[in-house]
Amino acid sequence: MIVCKFGGTSVQDAAAIARLVEIVGTRAAEQPLVVVSALAGVTDGLLRLARAAELGGSSHRDRLDAIVARHEEVAGAFPGTGEAVEAIRAEARVLARELDAVAGRRVTPCEMDAVLSHGELWSSRLVAAALAAGGVPARWVDVRPVMVTDDRFGRATPYVQVLNARARECLGPLLAGGVVPVTQGYIGATATGVPTTLGRGGSDFTAALLGAALRARRVEIWTDVDGLMTADPRIVPSARTLAVASYEEAAELATFGARVLHPATAVPLVRENIPIVVLNSTRPDRPGTVIESSAELERLGDSPVRSISWKRGITVINIRAPRMLGAYGFLRQLFEVFERHEVVVDVLASSEVSVSLTIEDPSHLSLVRRELEELGEVWVDEHRAIVAVVGIGLKHEPGLAARVFGAVTPTCIEVISQGASAINMTFVVKEEDGPDVVRRLHREFFGTC
Numbered sequence: 001m002i003v004c005k006f007g008g009t010s011v012q013d014a015a016a017i018a019r020l021v022e023i024v025g026t027r028a029a030e031q032p033l034v035v036v037s038a039l040a041g042v043t044d045g046l047l048r049l050a051r052a053a054e055l056g057g058s059s060h061r062d063r064l065d066a067i068v069a070r071h072e073e074v075a076g077a078f079p080g081t082g083e084a085v086e087a088i089r090a091e092a093r094v095l096a097r098e099l100d101a102v103a104g105r106r107v108t109p110c111e112m113d114a115v116l117s118h119g120e121l122w123s124s125r126l127v128a129a130a131l132a133a134g135g136v137p138a139r140w141v142d143v144r145p146v147m148v149t150d151d152r153f154g155r156a157t158p159y160v161q162v163l164n165a166r167a168r169e170c171l172g173p174l175l176a177g178g179v180v181p182v183t184q185g186y187i188g189a190t191a192t193g194v195p196t197t198l199g200r201g202g203s204d205f206t207a208a209l210l211g212a213a214l215r216a217r218r219v220e221i222w223t224d225v226d227g228l229m230t231a232d233p234r235i236v237p238s239a240r241t242l243a244v245a246s247y248e249e250a251a252e253l254a255t256f257g258a259r260v261l262h263p264a265t266a267v268p269l270v271r272e273n274i275p276i277v278v279l280n281s282t283r284p285d286r287p288g289t290v291i292e293s294s295a296e297l298e299r300l301g302d303s304p305v306r307s308i309s310w311k312r313g314i315t316v317i318n319i320r321a322p323r324m325l326g327a328y329g330f331l332r333q334l335f336e337v338f339e340r341h342e343v344v345v346d347v348l349a350s351s352e353v354s355v356s357l358t359i360e361d362p363s364h365l366s367l368v369r370r371e372l373e374e375l376g377e378v379w380v381d382e383h384r385a386i387v388a389v390v391g392i393g394l395k396h397e398p399g400l401a402a403r404v405f406g407a408v409t410p411t412c413i414e415v416i417s418q419g420a421s422a423i424n425m426t427f428v429v430k431e432e433d434g435p436d437v438v439r440r441l442h443r444e445f446f447g448t449c
């Protein structure tokens with residue numbers, strides 16, 4: 001079997017879903033399992049309507065009506081979608097009443113996940129009906145009883161052994177019987193059935209988890225670009241598509257801002273050695289990028305660098321503590337502060353008496369800062385971006401740092417780091433300098449920007 005995951009833009013309207021139907025049709029002999037995201041922009045729309053409901057009034061109802069109308073419009077392009085539309089309308093009526101009751105208070109993370117899960121539930125209903133209308137023996141499957149997770153709402157962790165067993169039990173017989181299951185990315189549920197989500201962009205991760213569970217031959221990620229590229233084409237219009245990349249490179253790039261893949265996508269697939277193929281749903285004839293485990297990957301021209309990514313919205317926390325000098329246990333104390341407040345640290349650089357680290361989510365910053373001040377002097381730099389230069393070739397590349405830093409001069413760079421895997425070099429710049437730094441690095445390593 002194979003997994004075909006379609007992102008938001010690949011299901012955004014009737015034309016996109018018609019392309020999906022064609023693509024899945026070409027894979028019929030390979031037992032495809034279809035995983036879909038919400039229609040482009042719908043997850044953000046649901047988030048906004050939940051926030052609107054907190055303020056009271058009725059604007060959340062108007063927003064919800066608009067989202068439902070968008071689904072109805074798509075459905076109108078395909079025969080036999082009446083049942084899907086009825087289900088969407090009925091669920092929207094329940095959601096509207098739940099949101100009415102929110103007025104005047106914050107939506108809890110648990111409630112938010114329930115709201116957001118409608119995006120994928122509704123898009124998958126449309127896609128299943130459109131596939132059936134196109135002659136594909138598709139069946140809508142609710143992923144929630146399969147994707148059993150913990151209850152960390154907004155970034156729930158799936159219980160892999162449970163989901164492996166459930167996926168084989170629920171989806172295996174359908175696939176074996178020639179049915180094409182159509183299910184949701186991004187969403188799951190706790191063991192007691194409370195809806196959860198896996199974190200933004202999480203549909204790729206769902207596809208990988210189901211692919212590993214069902215021992216897929218490959219996991220296809222259908223999106224709006226030709227594959228994994230040498231940089232985000234929105235920043236570097238001349239960016240080139242990579243024919244191949246390793247799991248490690250893809251994970252580093254995704255962690256540091258290459259939105260094309262969720263950072264955890266490769267994790268379930270590495271052990272089973274299942275390739276990920278990133279493909280463009282508007283140009284299905286293009287070869288895309290194959291992401292697999294391989295020590296002998298081709299180099300792009302003679303560049304040691306495979307791709308450059310960047311991530312905005314980063315906060316740098318600096319701690320200076322003279323007592324760190326020659327002491328042991330200091331870093332443990334430092335990281336316990338982050339652990340207590342469940343704050344994820346991305347990049348770290350340290351000197352004899354100081355440590356700098358980056359965080360993405362500043363919501364617990366003031367609490368973290370107060371506790372860190374007990375360890376030393378603390379200062380915080382906001383509005384920063386991480387830039388990552390990634391490539392297996394970096395391992396054996398003398399003089400690489402000189403090329404990187406030469407290319408970005410005179411931009412001020414901070415928190416320089418290269419991990420033990422030695423396939424990436426990351427550093428921090430002011431957020432407004434990010435795009436220009438990426439373009440200059442692209443010109444240095446790929447000759448264009």
Ligand code: ADP
Pocket residue numbers: 006007008009010037201222223224225227228229230231232233234253257258259260261307308309
């Ligand atoms: P989907 O809705 O299909 O999940 P996303 O918007 O999440 O798609 O990801 C696709 C986008 O990722 C592209 O439109 C592109 O702008 C962005 N992107 C960032 N870095 C890269 C990269 N290195 N290669 C390809 N795309 C990238």
Ligand code: ASP
Pocket residue numbers: 007008037038043044119185186199200201202203204
């Ligand atoms: N719809 C979700 C999001 O917008 C998940 C995904 O698209 O992968 O984050």
Ligand code: MG
Pocket residue numbers: 007201204259260261262
């Ligand atoms: Mg995505």
